[in-house]
Amino acid sequence: MIRHIFQLVWNKKRSNALLFLEIFFAFAILFLVLTWVTRNLRLFSTPLGFETENTWIVHLDFYDAEDTLAASETKVRLREELLAMPQIEAASYGGDVSPFSGSTWSTNNDNNGFMIRTHLIFADEHYKDAAKLKLVQGRWFDETDRDARYKPAVISKKLFDESFEGRNLQDSVYTINGENKIVGVVDHYKYHGDFSPEYNVTFFYKPSSAIDMPNLHLLLAPGTPAAFEEDVNRIVADVTGMSDFTIEHLQKSRDLDARSVWVPMVSMLSICGFLVLNVALGLFGVLWYNISKRRAEVGLRRTLGASRAEVSLQFVGEIMIVSLLALLLGVVFAVQLPLMGVLEGEIEAYDYYVAMGVGAAFIIGLVLLCTLYPSQEAGRLQPAIVLHEE
Amino acid sequence: MIQLENITKVYQTKVIETTALDNISLEVPEGEFLSIMGPSGCGKSTLLNIMGMIDEPTTGQVTVAGKLVGNYHSKATARFRNEQLGFIFQSFHLINELSVIDNVELPLIYRKVSGKQRRQMAEAALTQVGLSNRMKHFPSQLSGGQKQRVAIARAIVGQPRIILADEPTGNLDSAMGNEIMDILMRLNQEQGTTIVMVTHDETMARKTHRLVRLFDGQQVS
Numbered sequence: 001m002i003r004h005i006f007q008l009v010w011n012k013k014r015s016n017a018l019l020f021l022e023i024f025f026a027f028a029i030l031f032l033v034l035t036w037v038t039r040n041l042r043l044f045s046t047p048l049g050f051e052t053e054n055t056w057i058v059h060l061d062f063y064d065a066e067d068t069l070a071a072s073e074t075k076v077r078l079r080e081e082l083l084a085m086p087q088i089e090a091a092s093y094g095g096d097v098s099p100f101s102g103s104t105w106s107t108n109n110d111n112n113g114f115m116i117r118t119h120l121i122f123a124d125e126h127y128k129d130a131a132k133l134k135l136v137q138g139r140w141f142d143e144t145d146r147d148a149r150y151k152p153a154v155i156s157k158k159l160f161d162e163s164f165e166g167r168n169l170q171d172s173v174y175t176i177n178g179e180n181k182i183v184g185v186v187d188h189y190k191y192h193g194d195f196s197p198e199y200n201v202t203f204f205y206k207p208s209s210a211i212d213m214p215n216l217h218l219l220l221a222p223g224t225p226a227a228f229e230e231d232v233n234r235i236v237a238d239v240t241g242m243s244d245f246t247i248e249h250l251q252k253s254r255d256l257d258a259r260s261v262w263v264p265m266v267s268m269l270s271i272c273g274f275l276v277l278n279v280a281l282g283l284f285g286v287l288w289y290n291i292s293k294r295r296a297e298v299g300l301r302r303t304l305g306a307s308r309a310e311v312s313l314q315f316v317g318e319i320m321i322v323s324l325l326a327l328l329l330g331v332v333f334a335v336q337l338p339l340m341g342v343l344e345g346e347i348e349a350y351d352y353y354v355a356m357g358v359g360a361a362f363i364i365g366l367v368l369l370c371t372l373y374p375s376q377e378a379g380r381l382q383p384a385i386v387l388h389e390e
Numbered sequence: 391m392i393q394l395e396n397i398t399k400v401y402q403t404k405v406i407e408t409t410a411l412d413n414i415s416l417e418v419p420e421g422e423f424l425s426i427m428g429p430s431g432c433g434k435s436t437l438l439n440i441m442g443m444i445d446e447p448t449t450g451q452v453t454v455a456g457k458l459v460g461n462y463h464s465k466a467t468a469r470f471r472n473e474q475l476g477f478i479f480q481s482f483h484l485i486n487e488l489s490v491i492d493n494v495e496l497p498l499i500y501r502k503v504s505g506k507q508r509r510q511m512a513e514a515a516l517t518q519v520g521l522s523n524r525m526k527h528f529p530s531q532l533s534g535g536q537k538q539r540v541a542i543a544r545a546i547v548g549q550p551r552i553i554l555a556d557e558p559t560g561n562l563d564s565a566m567g568n569e570i571m572d573i574l575m576r577l578n579q580e581q582g583t584t585i586v587m588v589t590h591d592e593t594m595a596r597k598t599h600r601l602v603r604l605f606d607g608q609q610v611s
Contacts, residue, residue, distance in 0.1 A: 004492075004499050011487040300483045303444050304544075305472020305500040307465040384445035387479065388435065 001310070005317040016322045019286055023326035026279045027363050031334050033272045034355035039347050040195050040261055048254070049156075049188030050099065050131035054220040055250040056229070057098055058236055062211040072209035078239040079208055079216065082232065087224045092130035093213040095122030095206065099191040100253040106199075111175040116163050118155070118200040120177055121191070124208045130217040138169070138184030141205040145183070152205050153180040159200035160185045176202055193257035197346060276366060283370040287319060291378045298378050299386035308379035315375040316368070323367045327360050334359075391552060391584045392418040392441050397450035399436050399607075410436045411447070412607040420551070423578040423585045425595040428604035434588040435556055437604065441586060442554045443471050455551055472500050476545030476583075480557035482537040484529040484544075491516065491525040494543045501548060515543040519573055535566030542573055546583070553577065555587040559594055571597060 009016055065071035079091045097103045097120075108117040127133070128140035136157055145152040150173050155164070169182045180202075189201045206213050220228070229247055236245055291298070298311055306314075334356050336342075338349035399411040410433045418424050418441075426434050439445035440452060443459050452459040455474045461467060476497075484493050494512040503511070516522050519539040529537055538558060545553050555574065559567030571594050577583045587598065595601050603611040 001499060003505060007492060008487055296483060297485055299444075300485070301496070301500075302468070303442065303471070303477050304497045305468050307468045307500075308463065309465070310500065382445075384436075384439040387444075387483065 001314075002317070005314060005321060008314075009318055009321045019283070019319070019322050020326045022279060022282055023323045023363060023367070024330050026275060027327055027330035027359055028333070029275060030272060030359040030362065031330065031355050033268050034359050035337075035347060035351050037265060037269065038354045038358075039351040040265055042348070042351060043190075043195050043197060046190065046198055047188045048190050048194060049186065050133055050191070051219060052099070052250040052254045054222055054224060055131070056218045056220065056232070057094075057248045057250060058216040058218065058232065059098075059246045059248060060214045060216060060236075060240065060242065061244070062214060065211060068211050071211050074240055075211070075213075076209050078236060081235055081239055082216075082218060085231070085235075087221050087228050087231075088218055089221055090126060090130040090217075090219040092126035092217045093124045093206075093208045093210070094127060094215045094217055095213055096215070097121050097191070098215045098217075099250060100193055100257045102192070104192075107177050109175060114163060116159070116174070116176060116200075118159050118176060118202045119191075121189075121201060121203050122206045122210075122213060123203050124206060124210075124213060126208065127203075127217065130219045132219070133189070134187040136185050136187050138182070140184055141203075145205045146207060148181070150179050150181040152183045154184040154186055154203040155182055156189050156198070156201040157185050157187050158198050159202065162200060177204070180204075193254065193261075195258065195261040276362075280366055280370050283319065283367060284374065287315065287371055287374040291315065291374055294378075295381060295386040295389060298381045299383040302381070302383040303387065310379075311381075312375040312379035315378050316371045319367055319371045320364075323363065327363060331356055331360065391420040391422070391455060392416075392586070393451075393453040394437075394441070395451045395453075397437070397440060397447045397452070399433070399440065399445070400448045409607050411440070414450075414604075414607075414609050416602065416609065418584060418586055420584055421578070421582045422600060423575065423587070423598040424600045424602060425587045425589050425598040426602045426604060427589060427592070427595050428610075430590075432604040433607040434604055438554050438556050438586060438588050441552075442475055442477060443467055468500070472497055473548065474551055476548065476550040476553040478538070478541050478545050478553065478555040478558045480560040482529070482534075482541045482561075484537055484540055486529050488528075489525065490521065490527050490529070490532070490540050493529065493540055494547050496544060497548045511547050512543070515547040516540070518546065519543045533566075534562050535569055538562060538566070538570050539573065542570065542577075546577060549581075550583070552584045552586070555585065557588055557590060559589065559591060567591070567594065 062071045062075065075093065079093070082088050083091050097105050104119055106117070106119045108115065110116070123141070125141040125143065125145070128135070133140070140154060141152055153176060164182070171181070173179050173181055188198060190196050190198050192199070218232070232247060237243060301311055334352065338352040394414055394416045397411050397414040398409070401408045401410055414437060426437060428434050436445060440447050441454065443452070443454065443462055446462045457470060459467065491509070491512050494515055495508045498508040498511060513522065513525065516525055519542050521536060521539050521543065524532065524536065529540070532540065553574070558574070559570050562570060574585055574587065575597060578585050589595050602609060
């Protein structure tokens with residue numbers, strides 16, 4: 001029976017070509033969109049690694065300060081005054097590269113005999129508490145690091161796994177951006193957002209007083225009202241004498257950043273949904289048309305001994321064979337992307353294979369859904385009636 | 391071989407009720423070549439369809455090859471039809487997308503005969519109707535007479551005990567019609583196949599063992 005259906009499909013290759021192309025292109029588009037969606041969902045599923053709820057960043061600018069010593073003292077005093085307020089649980093100064101800012105500073109080298117690729121971030125000894133970072137090894141910076149012989153560094157677990165797995169971190173000196181001693185490893189730090197790939201990150205230490213640490217991270221007590229911003233604003237203005245600083249609510253920045261991915265993702269999925277609906281209607285229409293054109297054939301087959309189920313199965317089988325062949329061609333093309341490492345780093349082979357599987361399963365499900373009813377109807381045709389029509 | 395007892399067939403719509411067959415009782419013994427004649431719309435094809443178990447009588451009983459026909463839509467009836475009956479139609483009903491030999495193999499597919507055996511049986515049937523040289527051709531490449539011979543090959547490929555032919559010469563000229571009739575008569579004489587043929591052609595009907603005439607759904611002779 002299967003050979004017979006293959007033969008019919010092959011002999012009607014011209015009329016099946018359009019359906020074949022429709023399925024092929026539907027799969028191709030679905031595959032591309034699903035790859036992107038899978039990638040985004042995979043990235044979204046890994047933790048951000050730092051706190052954004054109840055976290056504000058005060059963006060200050062001390063670069064133009066003529067008296068840098070006074071500016072340093074101002075910075076320290078500002079932090080102390082803010083910390084004196086019960087609503088503020090932790091405060092920390094960071095470098096220019098702050099979360100969701102889009103800024104990046106990265107470096108790579110093989111000076112150690114193995115390749116290190118990493119993004120660089122400056123933080124003070126309080127950042128672990130202000131950002132609620134999770135350490136998986138070692139420690140965060142402390143006061144002793146100010147006078148350390150080698151610059152202390154804290155790296156992300158991803159960098160550790162990639163470049164330092166099996167190497168001795170304890171008391172070893174590595175060249176990252178100058179000679180460093182790695183003192184700790186943090187679990188995650190996706191500072192480009194929820195949908196960003198997790199880059200290798202190295203934190204370098206700088207004290208709170210450094211004037212090139214302009215961003216003041218504040219961790220607020222849960223339930224602190226938005227109106228508290230006025231108090232912060234007043235204290236910052238009073239202590240620094242500045243008026244051109246901004247206060248960023250990190251959760252809002254995070255949401256905004258996420259929205260820039262969610263919106264196009266939902267839009268693309270909606271377009272895909274529309275496409276799939278069209279394919280479904282097309283399939284349904286093609287099958288109805290086929291059956292109405294082949295009523296006499298159905299009558300003949302039933303007369304020659306085909307059961308209702310066999311007639312239904314034949315129509316489902318024909319469409320399914322065309323669909324599977326189209327999917328096979330689609331998969332042959334699709335599998336080239338992971339094999340050739342297209343967009344490696346941004347998209348993993350896992351994303352391609354999941355999208356391939358889900359896309360193919362979805363198309364097969366759709367084809368089955370669209371063919372089942374018309375095929376059943378074909379099986380119900382009365383041979384005496386349809387043969388008489390002819 | 392075929393027994394019809396008090397067969398009535400009524401087609402009913404919301405508006406009108408049409409009696410296609412009115413209390414027909416008929417027996418076709420094994421090996422008989424029976425023809426059924428009558429004007430258009432008298433119920434000939436309906437009677438043939440009921441004999442072929444592809445239509446259900448409103449009332450009455452049908453016995454084919456010793457089996458009382460019960461559920462007309464069951465898988466078992468489909469199998470029984472496949473094994474016991476061969477069908478020939480006025481308009482041939484060949485599948486244009488299949489080659490001649492694939493068309494002939496069709497009943498054997500539903501009998502789950504292996505591919506190799508199917509091919510052998512189909513070749514033998516086509517040889518029997520003189521079309522062994524046209525096996526790879528498609529129906530569109532054949533004349534009307536050749537198409538009907540393919541249809542006969544398809545009807546006999548499963549070696550059925552009964553052949554039901556609905557105006558097999560109706561679409562053919564007289565020479566081709568005679569050719570088809572000769573094949574049917576040969577089948578009946580040499581293999582003992584029971585044949586019931588609906589025809590409009592008196593000359594063809596006279597070549598058969600017995601002629602039954604219908605008029606307005608009733609048997610008149």
